[in-house]
Amino acid sequence: MHTVEELVEVAMGPVSVFIVFLLAVTVSYASQKALNTFPDVASKIVWCLGIQAVFDPLFCLFIDCTIQVSSTLCITDSFTMLSILQ
Secondary structure (H helix, E strand, C coil), rough: CCHHHHHHHHHHHHHHHHHHHHHHHHHHHHHHHHHCCHHHHHHHHHHHHHHHHHHHHHHHHHHHHHCCCCCCCCCCCHHHHHHHHH
């Protein structure tokens, strides 16, 4: 796989989480404008998606750092991207 393709594949994880979050916020906003209400459970789900969208890259980096075996063995996304860029 080429370098650009690998970087795009690694970056698509957090980007896709953020896109799902934006879709959920849009549905929530549209529901509140059209029906003047949005279910409490659905609001909590959107809230959790927002937290995940913000912290997902940080959690992935933390896990990548904790399970790194060596600098030559790239087993996780962050270290794969780092080895490609070096």
